[in-house]
Amino acid sequence: MQIEKIIEEKNLKLTTARKELLGIFVASSKPLCFEDIKSKLNMDKATFYRNVSKFESEAILNSFESNDKKRYYEINESAHAHFVCNRCNQIECLKEKLDYKLRGYIIADVIFKGVCKQCNQMSL
Amino acid sequence: MQIEKIIEEKNLKLTTARKELLGIFVASSKPLCFEDIKSKLNMDKATFYRNVSKFESEAILNSFESNDKKRYYEINESAHAHFVCNRCNQIECLKEKLDYKLRGYIIADVIFKGVCKQCNQMSL
DNA sequence: CTCTTAAATGCAACTTAGTCGCATTTACTT
DNA sequence: AAGTAAATGCGACTAAGTTGCATTTAAGAG
Numbered sequence: 207m208q209i210e211k212i213i214e215e216k217n218l219k220l221t222t223a224r225k226e227l228l229g230i231f232v233a234s235s236k237p238l239c240f241e242d243i244k245s246k247l248n249m250d251k252a253t254f255y256r257n258v259s260k261f262e263s264e265a266i267l268n269s270f271e272s273n274d275k276k277r278y279y280e281i282n283e284s285a286h287a288h289f290v291c292n293r294c295n296q297i298e299c300l301k302e303k304l305d306y307k308l309r310g311y312i313i314a315d316v317i318f319k320g321v322c323k324q325c326n327q328m329s330l
Numbered sequence: 331m332q333i334e335k336i337i338e339e340k341n342l343k344l345t346t347a348r349k350e351l352l353g354i355f356v357a358s359s360k361p362l363c364f365e366d367i368k369s370k371l372n373m374d375k376a377t378f379y380r381n382v383s384k385f386e387s388e389a390i391l392n393s394f395e396s397n398d399k400k401r402y403y404e405i406n407e408s409a410h411a412h413f414v415c416n417r418c419n420q421i422e423c424l425k426e427k428l429d430y431k432l433r434g435y436i437i438a439d440v441i442f443k444g445v446c447k448q449c450n451q452m453s454l
Numbered sequence: 455c456t457c458t459t460a461a462a463t464g465c466a467a468c469t470t471a472g473t474c475g476c477a478t479t480t481a482c483t484t
Numbered sequence: 485a486a487g488t489a490a491a492t493g494c495g496a497c498t499a500a501g502t503t504g505c506a507t508t509t510a511a512g513a514g
Contacts, residue, residue, distance in 0.1 A: 219510055221462060240500075250464050255501060257462090270443065271395050275471075275500070289435060300432070308424070311413060312445040318430065319394065320438035327434075343481055345491060364471075374493050379472060381491090399471065399500080 208232070216264040223249045227257050231267060237278035237288070237297050270315055272297055288315070291322035298322060332356070340388040347373045351381050355391060361402035361412070361421050394439055396421055412439070415446035422446060 209228050213220050230243055240254055247254060258279050261267040269279045272290050278297060287302040306313050321329075333352050337344050354367055364378050371378060382403050385391040392406045398419050411424040430437050445453075 219461065221510070223463070251500085252465080252502075253463055271397060271399065273395060275395065275399060277501085289432070292438060306442065308413070308442065310447040310450060311442070312450055313442050314416060314444035315442070317441040317443070318432065318435070318437050318439070319441070321436040323434040326436055343490065345481070347492070375471090376473075376494080377492055401471085 237280040
């Protein structure tokens with residue numbers, strides 16, 4: 207199973223909590239916060255946070271904060287931009303590759319904020 | 331004084347707290363959070379938050395969350411992008427105008443995250 | 455397969471940004 | 485100057501995330 211391979215490749219102990227957690231992120235098409243998945247999780251929130259933190263430092267996940275004071279995590283594969291809706295607070299992964307450039311800076315992430323397609327449609 | 335004019339134009343009561351608060355934002359060249367200015371403020375934090383919130387709904391300020399779980403506020407004038415450094419957590423206003431387009435979406439803000447000039451320089 | 459040990463977990467207590475209810479004060483109107 | 489709705493201060497509260505510590509578990513050695 208690829209999940210176990212990912213964990214072992216980073217020389218992390220293969221615990222049930224880690225398999226469960228990483229499985230959820232691998233299966234998700236969008237960034238998730240603790241709140242989103244806590245009901246599915248068989249682990250303490252401390253374990254969640256310690257593990258996502260470790261996954262992030264091992265470059266398995268990356269994360270950012272949204273509009274709602276929560277940190278969202280997702281599998282670190284192809285770099286892509288995100289759209290955060292100021293109305294519904296939903297986070298979307300955009301297909302946009304991060305080909306933005308700023309002289310002297312390293313750009314790791316781009317977040318667009320505003321009104322998403324759905325909310326925009328509804329207000330017409 | 332222009333500060334008083336801004337407040338009165340929105341039909342808000344001209345209180346000392348509001349004058350003080352808006353004065354600080356008008357004078358600042360970058361977004362500020364409560365933490366940044368609390369030592370200068372002669373008001374309770376509840377008053378701070380209620381007022382920035384009201385200013386925001388009146389389009390005097392706008393705000394976003396940074397990397398540090400804090401909400402940053404700035405005067406709402408020319409729309410511009412922001413750069414948030416993942417190392418030093420500093421927020422910079424970029425000169426970039428927001429001429430980004432995404433079909434179906436309304437883009438109100440763009441936040442770049444990564445490593446800022448200074449931190450990038452230091453790591454060479 | 456069992457023993458050992460360092461690392462991971464669960465739990466409870468804690469931290470901190472921000473919110474809320476309520477009694478008091480203040481800005482504006484007449 | 486008086487009345488009133490809105491603003492303020494205070495203290496209690498909420499919720500995300502962190503930390504210390506006792507217990508459990510994964511992985512390697514024998």
